[in-house]
Amino acid sequence: MTNPSAEKPQLLVLRPLMPAQMEQLEADFILHRYDEAEDPQALLASVAPAIRGVVTAGGLGFKRDMLSQLPALEIVSSSAVGTDSIDLVACAERGVHVTNTPDVLNDDVADLGIGLILSAFRRLGPGHDYVRSGEWSRSGMMPLATSLTGKRLGVVGLGRIGLELAQRAQALKMQIVYTGRNRKNVAYEFYDSVIELARNSDVLVLTCPGGADTRHLINAAVLDAMRPDAWLINLSRGSVVDEDALIDALQRKAIGGAGLDVFENEPHIDTRFYELDNVLLYPHHASGTVETRSAMSQLVVDNLKAHFQGKPLISPV
Ligand code: 8YV
Numbered sequence: 001m002t003n004p005s006a007e008k009p010q011l012l013v014l015r016p017l018m019p020a021q022m023e024q025l026e027a028d029f030i031l032h033r034y035d036e037a038e039d040p041q042a043l044l045a046s047v048a049p050a051i052r053g054v055v056t057a058g059g060l061g062f063k064r065d066m067l068s069q070l071p072a073l074e075i076v077s078s079s080a081v082g083t084d085s086i087d088l089v090a091c092a093e094r095g096v097h098v099t100n101t102p103d104v105l106n107d108d109v110a111d112l113g114i115g116l117i118l119s120a121f122r123r124l125g126p127g128h129d130y131v132r133s134g135e136w137s138r139s140g141m142m143p144l145a146t147s148l149t150g151k152r153l154g155v156v157g158l159g160r161i162g163l164e165l166a167q168r169a170q171a172l173k174m175q176i177v178y179t180g181r182n183r184k185n186v187a188y189e190f191y192d193s194v195i196e197l198a199r200n201s202d203v204l205v206l207t208c209p210g211g212a213d214t215r216h217l218i219n220a221a222v223l224d225a226m227r228p229d230a231w232l233i234n235l236s237r238g239s240v241v242d243e244d245a246l247i248d249a250l251q252r253k254a255i256g257g258a259g260l261d262v263f264e265n266e267p268h269i270d271t272r273f274y275e276l277d278n279v280l281l282y283p284h285h286a287s288g289t290v291e292t293r294s295a296m297s298q299l300v301v302d303n304l305k306a307h308f309q310g311k312p313l314i315s316p317v
Contacts (some may be wrong), residue, residue, distance in 0.1 A: 056077070063090075105161075117233060121151075214237075216238070229258070238262045
């Protein structure tokens with residue numbers, strides 16, 4: 001009798017999916033759990049020739065070094081929209097397909113952006129502390145906050161997430177302005193430089209992709225161009241911001257503040273951020289809801305199944 005599992009494609013799991021989607025993978029594939037292995041390198045050495053697919057996620061991504069150890073690899077499926085941590089050039093050279101998870105996370109990431117902006121302008125954190133510390137009962141009204149209505153939201157990268165954010169900000173009666181590689185077919189005012197956008201924004205929000213093209217796009221010159229009360233909101237990648245320049249601007253109170261979901265060195269972020277009172281720090285969790293992570297996981301599974309059934313990929317990079 002033939003072993004039915006002998007026919008199943010073998011996958012290397014670098015990062016697990018949500019439990020329900022791991023079950024689906026277990027039904028259709030043979031999984032090798034690099035993520036759980038006591039000695040991942042030993043596991044890799046023993047299973048490498050059989051591996052046809054890799055499951056990964058943002059942050060970790062997939063590097064040339066691992067690719068070179070997987071001679072039979074056909075597909076890398078990542079549970080993230082960002083592909084900056086995947087060596088796309090190396091994968092293309094080898095003809096290895098890459099899939100990501102666009103669209104399914106747009107709403108949650110845009111919601112988090114609005115949350116950070118509202119929290120910054122209406123001072124939700126300080127307000128919470130003001131009540132809980134008893135300061136309200138001792139001193140009366142807390143200092144006045146800042147209205148969002150009519151303020152200008154400058155979007156750097158009006159892609160799928162940027163557009164969702166812009167729509168939500170419009171509902172809050174903000175004015176939307178943007179920059180990016182291309183002018184879009186939208187009614188929002190376009191600036192062809194990020195410096196001009198920074199000069200003309202009360203909130204500068206980053207929703208562009210990470211990677212070499214956008215590395216340190218937000219540098220000292222852009223931060224200098226920002227209004228002294230404007231906030232920087234980063235939903236993109238830490239690499240987009242020159243963090244030394246940002247920390248310097250924050251320490252000098254040269255800008256209003258920064259709401260950051262992403263950092264240059266996650267999760268071991270620059271500890272100077274902890275000392276600042278004009279930051280809102282979030283642990284790279286804009287897509288971190290049960291609903292969205294499930295949808296991202298499902299897209300990973302569906303792409304893998306499509307590939308191994310000879311069907312077109314759903315979200316190829
Ligand atoms: C996740 C992300 O934090 O999709 C992305 O590119 O940055 C986030 O959704 C992460 O990659 C989850 O694995």
